[in-house]
Amino acid sequence: MDNVKKLTNQLNELLTKNYDAEAGYKKAAELVEGTQLKSYFQSQAQNRYDFGHSLKAEIKGVGGDVDKGTSLKGDAHRTWMSIKDTFSGTDNKAMLEEVVRGEEAAVAEYQEILKEATLAPTTQKLIQKQVSSIQEALASARSLDAWAGKE
Known part of the structure; x- marks a missing residue:
C-alpha cells in the first residue's frame, strides 16, 4: 500500500472516530444533569466537529479522498457507540467514565499514527494538536469524574 493511501x-479512521465522539458528546450533553457537565460535553462535541473539518482538509491536502462513510463503519469506535446506545438515565459518573475510556482510546490511536515516520509535516502538526486537545479533555473528564462521584 502506498504512503498516501x-x-x-x-486519517479517515480518525475522522470516523471523531464523528462517533461528537455524537457521543452530544448525546451525553442531552442526558446529563448539571450545567458544568452539560457545558463540558457541548464544548467537546464542538471540538470533535472542528477536528473532523481539519482532518477532511488534511486528507484532501495529502491527495486522498475523504471517506463519506457513516460513523457505523465496521471498526467504529465502540466506546462512543456505547454512550449513544446505553445511557437511558442520567448517571453523570457513568457518562464521565465512558468519556474517559473513549478519550484514552482516542489518545492511543492518535499516538499510533504519530509513530509513522512518513507523516507530512502538516499532518504531524495537526495530529499533535488534536491529541494534545484530547489529552486536555481527558484530564478535564477525570477531574469532573472525581467531582461527580462526590454528589
Missing part, C-alpha cells in the same frame, strides 16, 4: 486510511 495508508495515510488517507488512517
Whole structure:
C-alpha cells in the first residue's frame, strides 16, 4: 500500500472516530444533569466537529479522498457507540467514565499514527494538536469524574 493511501486510511479512521465522539458528546450533553457537565460535553462535541473539518482538509491536502462513510463503519469506535446506545438515565459518573475510556482510546490511536515516520509535516502538526486537545479533555473528564462521584 502506498504512503498516501495508508495515510488517507488512517486519517479517515480518525475522522470516523471523531464523528462517533461528537455524537457521543452530544448525546451525553442531552442526558446529563448539571450545567458544568452539560457545558463540558457541548464544548467537546464542538471540538470533535472542528477536528473532523481539519482532518477532511488534511486528507484532501495529502491527495486522498475523504471517506463519506457513516460513523457505523465496521471498526467504529465502540466506546462512543456505547454512550449513544446505553445511557437511558442520567448517571453523570457513568457518562464521565465512558468519556474517559473513549478519550484514552482516542489518545492511543492518535499516538499510533504519530509513530509513522512518513507523516507530512502538516499532518504531524495537526495530529499533535488534536491529541494534545484530547489529552486536555481527558484530564478535564477525570477531574469532573472525581467531582461527580462526590454528589
